[in-house]
Amino acid sequence: MLEAGSSLLGAWESLSSDGQVTVEGMNAMGYDAMGVGMMDGIKGLDVLLARREEAAFPMLSANLTYVEDGALVLEPYAILVRDGVRFGLLGLTGPQFTQGPGLAEIVAVEDATEAAAHYVPELWERADVVIVLSSLGKAADNALAAAVPGIDIVIGSSSAYLMPEPDRAGDTVIVQQGYLGEWLGHLHVRYDDQGAIAEAASRYIALDENYPDDPDLAALVARYQALYPTPAPATPTG
Incomplete structure (x- = not known):
C-alpha cells in the first residue's frame, strides 16, 4: 500500500498530535512507503522528521534538500520486493512545501523533473518497475511523465482528483484517487513481453458505510480523540 503525500496532518486529531x-x-495498516507532500511540513521540519523515525515505512523525497549544504533531507527512493518483483519507489515533493513555518530558511524544493531524470536511471539498475509517488499535482504529473523516460507509474496527490481511468503519457501510467482518506485507489497493469505496460485499469473505492471500521483502528482514533477533544464551536455574541 502506497501514499503519495500530504497525508500526515489534516483532521483535528492528526493536527493536535x-x-x-x-x-x-499507517503502521497498523501496513503501508509500504509514503512520498512527502506539501502539507506534511505545516508543523515544521522537526515534526516531520520525528514522524519519520516512528514510521515503519520509508518517507521519500528526491528533491527536498537542506539550504545549507544541498544534502537530501530524506531518502530519495526505496526498493520494495513483492513476489520476486523489485519495485523502485521515488518520492517527489511539490514546491509549496516550503510555505510551512520556518521551512524556507532551512530547506529547498529542487526541480522535480531534474531529480527524476537523475534517479530514474539509477532505479532501473536495481528495480523491475519504477513508480513515482508525487505531490506535484495532476498537470505536473503528466508533464513529468512526458519529460522523463523510464517511469512506469506515477501515483499522484494534492489535486484531489477521482480518476475512473488512468492517464497515459508515452509509456507511463498516471493515477490519483481522491483525498482525506475517503477513497482507496486500485490499479491493475499488464506488461507485455518487452516489459512495457500493455494494459492499465484503475478504479476508486469509496470508504463508506459499506466498509465497516476496523476495530483496532477505531480504538486508535478514539484514544486520540480522548486526548485531543474537538473544540466546541464558538458561540455568537451580540
Missing part, C-alpha cells in the same frame, strides 16, 4: 495518530494508523 503532530501526525502521531496518522503514523500509528
Whole structure:
C-alpha cells in the first residue's frame, strides 16, 4: 500500500498530535512507503522528521534538500520486493512545501523533473518497475511523465482528483484517487513481453458505510480523540 503525500496532518486529531495518530494508523495498516507532500511540513521540519523515525515505512523525497549544504533531507527512493518483483519507489515533493513555518530558511524544493531524470536511471539498475509517488499535482504529473523516460507509474496527490481511468503519457501510467482518506485507489497493469505496460485499469473505492471500521483502528482514533477533544464551536455574541 502506497501514499503519495500530504497525508500526515489534516483532521483535528492528526493536527493536535503532530501526525502521531496518522503514523500509528499507517503502521497498523501496513503501508509500504509514503512520498512527502506539501502539507506534511505545516508543523515544521522537526515534526516531520520525528514522524519519520516512528514510521515503519520509508518517507521519500528526491528533491527536498537542506539550504545549507544541498544534502537530501530524506531518502530519495526505496526498493520494495513483492513476489520476486523489485519495485523502485521515488518520492517527489511539490514546491509549496516550503510555505510551512520556518521551512524556507532551512530547506529547498529542487526541480522535480531534474531529480527524476537523475534517479530514474539509477532505479532501473536495481528495480523491475519504477513508480513515482508525487505531490506535484495532476498537470505536473503528466508533464513529468512526458519529460522523463523510464517511469512506469506515477501515483499522484494534492489535486484531489477521482480518476475512473488512468492517464497515459508515452509509456507511463498516471493515477490519483481522491483525498482525506475517503477513497482507496486500485490499479491493475499488464506488461507485455518487452516489459512495457500493455494494459492499465484503475478504479476508486469509496470508504463508506459499506466498509465497516476496523476495530483496532477505531480504538486508535478514539484514544486520540480522548486526548485531543474537538473544540466546541464558538458561540455568537451580540
